[in-house]
Structure formats: structure tokens, C-alpha cells
Amino acid sequence: MLQITDISKTFNPGTVNEKTALQNVSLHLDSGDFATIIGSNGAGKSTLFNAITGAFYVDSGRIVLDEEDITFKKEHLRSKEIGHLFQDPLLGTAPHMSIEENMALAYMRASGKHSLFGRITKSDKERFREHLALLDMGLEDRMKNPVGLLSGGQRQALTLLMATMVTPKLLLLDEHTAALDPATAEKVLNLTKRIVAERNITCLMVTHNMHQALELGNRTLMMNGGNIVLDVSGEERANMTVEDLLEQFKVQVGEQLDNDRILLSK
Amino acid sequence: MSSFLTLSIVQSALELGCIYALVALALFVSFSLLNIADLSTDGCFTLGCAVGAVVTMAGHPFLAFFAAMAAGVASGFITAFLQTKMGVQSILAGIIVNTGLYTINLMVMGFSSNINLFNTNTIFSMAKELSESEVYRSWYKIIIVVCIVLLVCVFLAWFLNTSLGLSIRATGDNEYMVRASSINPGFTITVGLCVASAMTALSGAVLGQYQKSCDINYGTGQVTIALASLIIGESLIKKGSIFKRVIFVVLGSCLYRFIVAIALRMNLPAEALKLVSAVIVAIAISFPYLKEKAGFYKHRRDVMRQASKNV
Incomplete structure (x- = not known):
């Protein structure tokens, strides 16, 4: 489904701020794969996501999604097929527009069913209502409310719904529950698990929680210094404990894991 | 009607409130919705007026509006x-x-800084003939x-x-989204600015x-004037459907004209109009902030009073 071959990216080349964010990264995801990604700050996790979504073009290498080479495809054209959730729950929705209008935007763009001058129809509203009811947050009765009135958790749940309303070929989750309170994070995470499993969505998820990294999905990737340094799946992964993972990090990276957030959440 | 306001x-x-409301609506699209300060507004307004006047003189007062809007779209497209x-x-x-349009406008007007339509049929003169009733x-x-x-x-x-x-x-609402x-x-x-500029130019033509x-x-x-109208209109209504907000922008424009009319009735010379406009804009923009402040002071006073009662 997703084939990344030898991509590299250097920011600010030739200056004192030169930073090699991705170094010959290759990654292959099969259809329906759900891989978690761990790594300390600056390891290149978000840069990898941004390379895939097209926030910038890579310096070298190729990105192929569903047999289409998207290496130089424009960002807004890629996003028809790629869902992207950020850590900040405020980034995924338009605050001054109503829930209904936000969902209409997501639906119209991805489904390709609406012309430029199409309007929100009764059947659209019915569809949105059904989707919102799945969240079990009472949002289906507040469809005319501006999204800015919702809590962070509600907004993130809505963003997830919008990204998956029309099943994307690839879903990128960049620590999308990290900024939420534990109870809400749990709820959004369960929702994520359910939607990804039900629709068999190919998914990449960055997390700082070691338990999540091993428990969710079917693969665990570890990044460091712009490389993927560990890629486990199947039986090897099933038998792995959090301690093993930390040990692996020490072996692969050659240093202790220095990230408080990772250590604390083990 | 009092003698103060005849x-x-x-x-x-x-009348002026409704005509200039079109510019306020243009800023509603470019400034409020797209979050872009479109400073080509001044030139675009004159462009609409000039194109409209020239087409009107050629004997097509209705076509003048569409010609002006087309010119506005072109201007918006370039911006x-x-x-x-x-x-x-x-x-x-x-x-x-805006700078470039100054020359374009002069060219449209045949390198004259003024055109008059006194001997030409306009939609106003044509409508006037429809009935004799007072x-x-x-x-x-x-x-x-x-x-x-x-x-x-x-x-x-x-x-x-x-x-x-x-x-x-x-x-305009969420760049990341x-x-x-x-x-x-x-x-x-591009589409937003074209629509906005078309409305600005239409306003000029009318x-x-x-x-x-x-x-x-x-x-x-x-x-500046359109911004004042827009802000007055938007401060009257916090939320609501797009149609409601659009109508309130028009009301804001009319209200602005009333304020100016009242100011001029206070024996201010006509030359003071720009200063009056600037003062009104400043007040209109700071009003929501001052209202919030006043609310806070009232709340603090109430809390203090309550506290001293309880002592």
C-alpha cells in the first residue's frame, strides 16, 4: 500500500542550522498494516509524516501510495487519500464553522460527490448525524454549534471522524491523544482502534507510550536520528515487553533513552 | 422626525449606507472570512465607478454594473x-x-480626473420617470x-x-486544517478576492x-470606512447564520452613515469628514474590548461589595 524508498530530507542546507531530518528512510506498509512509531524528540517521526503528506518535497527517494508515485504530488491533492491528525486538537477543525459545515468540508472533498456549488443536503445531514452518534458524545444534537465551543477531546474525536468518514488509503496519527486528559485520551484511542479495525485502514501512529507501541496494531517501528532503527512484527513483537523495547533502544541507538515522557509512561 | 435629523x-x-454596504460586504469576505487585509479596495472602488460611468455614458446603465463587476473580478484576480x-x-x-489601478482608472476615464453623467440616463433617472407620485x-x-x-x-x-x-x-479560519x-x-x-472585488466595483458603479x-x-x-461599517455590524451580532451576519454588515454600514450624518449636523465642516471617519473606526474597533473590560470591572466591584458585606 505504502512504499517509501530511500527518502532523505535536510533542512536549511549549507547553513549553521543545517539539520538532516531523514536519512535514506525506507518503509513498506501492506494494506491494513497498523504500525506504531516510537523515538525520542527530533528522531524524525513528524518529519516522516510531513514528507508523506507533502508539507515539503523530499531531497531524494520515492514515495509510492497504492501504486501511484506521489513524490512530487501537491499536498492538497495527496490529502484526498491521506488522513492526518496532529497532536494539537485545535489544528484539525475550523473553529468558527459549525460541526455540520466542518463535516461537510471533509466529506465533500474526499467523496468527490459534490460540485463546487453543491450544498449540504438532508441526506448529508442524516449521514453526519449517524457518524456523530458513533462518538457517543452527544455531538449529533449540536450540529449547528461552532466547533470552537467543543472541548479538545471532542474536537480531536471530530477530526478523527472527519479524516475517516470517507475511508482514506492511509491514516497518519501524530500523537493525536497526547494533549488530551487521560480519560478523554482513552476514549479517542478506543475510537481510533475501532475505526481502524472496522475499515481495515492502513495506519501509522506516533506514540510516546511504550505499552501502546507494543499493544496497538501489528508492527512497531523505532526511529532515531532520521532513520528507522528497529522494525518488529509478528511473534517477535508479541513476545516483547516494555523492558525489551527499552533494551533494544539502548542496543540500536547506543545510548540510554533520554526522554522523560517515554520513561515516565512505561 | 425632529428638526435635527430631517x-x-x-x-x-x-441610500449611501446601502451603496457603501457593498464594500463592507467585500471586506466581510476578504477580511473577516479569508483573513486577508485587501488594500486594493480604494482603487477597485474607483475602477468600478470609472468603468460604470463610461459604460453608462455609452447608453447602457444596466450593463454598466456587470462591466464594473467584471473589472472588479480582474482586479481581484491580479491581487x-x-x-x-x-x-x-x-x-x-x-x-x-491599488497603486497601479490609479493609472488604469485615469485611462478608463480618458485621462480626465472627473466625468459627469448629468446628461446621461442612469438607472436612477430612468426609475424616476416611472411615476409622478410625490x-x-x-x-x-x-x-x-x-x-x-x-x-x-x-x-x-x-x-x-x-x-x-x-x-x-x-x-481563513484554520490554515492547518x-x-x-x-x-x-x-x-x-483567488475566488474569494474576485468575489470581494466584484462587490467593491459594483458599489463604485452604483x-x-x-x-x-x-x-x-x-x-x-x-x-477605512468599509472596515468601520463591517466592525460596527459584526459587533452587533456575535454569532448566527451567514445570512444574518451579512444583513448585519449592511445595517452596520447604514449605522455608520447615521453617525456621520449626526456628526456633520453638529456644525462640523465637511473637510472634517475623514477625521470623523477615523475616530469612528477607532471607537468601533476598540468598543468590544472596552465592553469586556467594563464587564470585568463591574464583576470585580460586585465581588468586592459582596465580600465586604460578608465581613
């Missing part, structure tokens, strides 16, 4: 092109286009401008609820026929 003053405030394709900052793009004669101008503004309001409210309209609103959605911001900014003249300086300061 009927004719109220009428002309309403948007500079921003989205040439990497010019939005404020600079507006200033550049009541009609005193209200026909208002009827015409209200009809035009209502048409534009209905169109705008319809447009902003279409798929394209929603995309335009999202572009737009980048992660398949909305092409270059396209939505004013030209209303005043029976076109002057190269008609546009000067329009952006």
Missing part, C-alpha cells in the same frame, strides 16, 4: 495572483494593485439601492454555503450613477 438626511444616510503565484505578501499585493419620487432611490443590496446579500449567503463557499471560509484537507488555498483565495459623476478620488479612504 427626512432627507435620514434618506440619504440610508490574488500576486499573493498565491508570485509570493508577494497579501498587504503588499493590495498596495501594488411619495415615489422621494423614495425611489432607496428602493433601487435596497433591491441591489438585497440581491447581493442573497447571492452571498447562498454562495458562502456552497461547497466552494465553505472552502473559502475554512481557508486547509493544508491537511484537499483544499487548494491558492484557488479559494455610487457613480447615484452621484451622476465619477471622480478619481472617490475611492480614497473607502477601505
Whole structure:
């Protein structure tokens, strides 16, 4: 489904701020794969996501999604097929527009069913209502409310719904529950698990929680210094404990894991 | 009606309020929705007026409006092109286009700084002939401008609820969402600015026929006045449907004209108009902030009073 071959990216080349964010990264995801990604700050996790979504073009290498080479495809054209959730729950929705209008935007763009001058129809509203009811947050009765009135958790749940309303070929989750309170994070995470499993969505998820990294999905990737340094799946992964993972990090990276957030959440 | 505000003053405030409301609606699209300060407004207004006047003189007062709007679309397109394709900052793009339009406007007006339409049929002079009745004669101008503004309001409210309209609103509301959605911001900014500039130019064309003249300086300061109208209108309504918000922008424009009319009735010289405008704009913009502050002071006073009672 997703084939990344030898991509590299250097920011600010030739200056004192030169930073090699991705170094010959290759990654292959099969259809329906759900891989978690761990790594300390600056390891290149978000840069990898941004390379895939097209926030910038890579310096070298190729990105192929569903047999289409998207290496130089424009960002807004890629996003028809790629869902992207950020850590900040405020980034995924338009605050001054109503829930209904936000969902209409997501639906119209991805489904390709609406012309430029199409309007929100009764059947659209019915569809949105059904989707919102799945969240079990009472949002289906507040469809005319501006999204800015919702809590962070509600907004993130809505963003997830919008990204998956029309099943994307690839879903990128960049620590999308990290900024939420534990109870809400749990709820959004369960929702994520359910939607990804039900629709068999190919998914990449960055997390700082070691338990999540091993428990969710079917693969665990570890990044460091712009490389993927560990890629486990199947039986090897099933038998792995959090301690093993930390040990692996020490072996692969050659240093202790220095990230408080990772250590604390083990 | 008191002698302070005569009927004719109220009428002309309403008429001008409705005509200039079109510019306020243009800023509603570019400034409130797209979050772009479009400074080409002044030049675009004169452009609409000039194109409208020239076409009117050629004997097509109705066609004049569409010609003006087409000219506005062209102007908006160039402003948007500079921003989205040439990497010019939005404020600079507006200033550049505004500067260039000055020459274009003179060219349209045949290198004269003034055109008069006194001996030409305008929609106002044509409508005037429809009836001899005195009541009609005193209200026909208002009827015409209200009809035009209502048409534009209905169109705008319809447009902003279409798929394209929603995309335009999202572009100004959340840049990150737009980048992660398949909305092409270059396209939505271009369409938005074209629609806004068309309304600005239409306003100029209507004013030209209303005043029976076109002057190269008609546009000067329009952006400030429209901004004041927009902010007055928006501070009257916090939330609501797009149609409601659009109508309140029009009301804001009329209210602004009343304030100016009252100021001028206080024996201020006509030369003071720009200063009065600037003061009104400053007050209108700071009003919501001051209201919030006043609310806080009242709350603090209530809490303190309650506390001292309990002691």
C-alpha cells in the first residue's frame, strides 16, 4: 500500500542550522498494516509524516501510495487519500464553522460527490448525524454549534471522524491523544482502534507510550536520528515487553533513552 | 422626525449606507472570512465607478454594473495572483494593485480626473420617470439601492454555503486544517478576492450613477470606512447564520452613515469628514474590548461589595 524508498530530507542546507531530518528512510506498509512509531524528540517521526503528506518535497527517494508515485504530488491533492491528525486538537477543525459545515468540508472533498456549488443536503445531514452518534458524545444534537465551543477531546474525536468518514488509503496519527486528559485520551484511542479495525485502514501512529507501541496494531517501528532503527512484527513483537523495547533502544541507538515522557509512561 | 435629523438626511444616510454596504460586504469576505487585509479596495472602488460611468455614458446603465463587476473580478484576480503565484505578501499585493489601478482608472476615464453623467440616463433617472407620485419620487432611490443590496446579500449567503463557499471560509479560519484537507488555498483565495472585488466595483458603479459623476478620488479612504461599517455590524451580532451576519454588515454600514450624518449636523465642516471617519473606526474597533473590560470591572466591584458585606 505504502512504499517509501530511500527518502532523505535536510533542512536549511549549507547553513549553521543545517539539520538532516531523514536519512535514506525506507518503509513498506501492506494494506491494513497498523504500525506504531516510537523515538525520542527530533528522531524524525513528524518529519516522516510531513514528507508523506507533502508539507515539503523530499531531497531524494520515492514515495509510492497504492501504486501511484506521489513524490512530487501537491499536498492538497495527496490529502484526498491521506488522513492526518496532529497532536494539537485545535489544528484539525475550523473553529468558527459549525460541526455540520466542518463535516461537510471533509466529506465533500474526499467523496468527490459534490460540485463546487453543491450544498449540504438532508441526506448529508442524516449521514453526519449517524457518524456523530458513533462518538457517543452527544455531538449529533449540536450540529449547528461552532466547533470552537467543543472541548479538545471532542474536537480531536471530530477530526478523527472527519479524516475517516470517507475511508482514506492511509491514516497518519501524530500523537493525536497526547494533549488530551487521560480519560478523554482513552476514549479517542478506543475510537481510533475501532475505526481502524472496522475499515481495515492502513495506519501509522506516533506514540510516546511504550505499552501502546507494543499493544496497538501489528508492527512497531523505532526511529532515531532520521532513520528507522528497529522494525518488529509478528511473534517477535508479541513476545516483547516494555523492558525489551527499552533494551533494544539502548542496543540500536547506543545510548540510554533520554526522554522523560517515554520513561515516565512505561 | 425632529428638526435635527430631517427626512432627507435620514434618506440619504440610508441610500449611501446601502451603496457603501457593498464594500463592507467585500471586506466581510476578504477580511473577516479569508483573513486577508485587501488594500486594493480604494482603487477597485474607483475602477468600478470609472468603468460604470463610461459604460453608462455609452447608453447602457444596466450593463454598466456587470462591466464594473467584471473589472472588479480582474482586479481581484491580479491581487490574488500576486499573493498565491508570485509570493508577494497579501498587504503588499493590495498596495501594488491599488497603486497601479490609479493609472488604469485615469485611462478608463480618458485621462480626465472627473466625468459627469448629468446628461446621461442612469438607472436612477430612468426609475424616476416611472411615476409622478410625490411619495415615489422621494423614495425611489432607496428602493433601487435596497433591491441591489438585497440581491447581493442573497447571492452571498447562498454562495458562502456552497461547497466552494465553505472552502473559502475554512481557508481563513484554520490554515492547518486547509493544508491537511484537499483544499487548494491558492484557488479559494483567488475566488474569494474576485468575489470581494466584484462587490467593491459594483458599489463604485452604483455610487457613480447615484452621484451622476465619477471622480478619481472617490475611492480614497473607502477601505477605512468599509472596515468601520463591517466592525460596527459584526459587533452587533456575535454569532448566527451567514445570512444574518451579512444583513448585519449592511445595517452596520447604514449605522455608520447615521453617525456621520449626526456628526456633520453638529456644525462640523465637511473637510472634517475623514477625521470623523477615523475616530469612528477607532471607537468601533476598540468598543468590544472596552465592553469586556467594563464587564470585568463591574464583576470585580460586585465581588468586592459582596465580600465586604460578608465581613
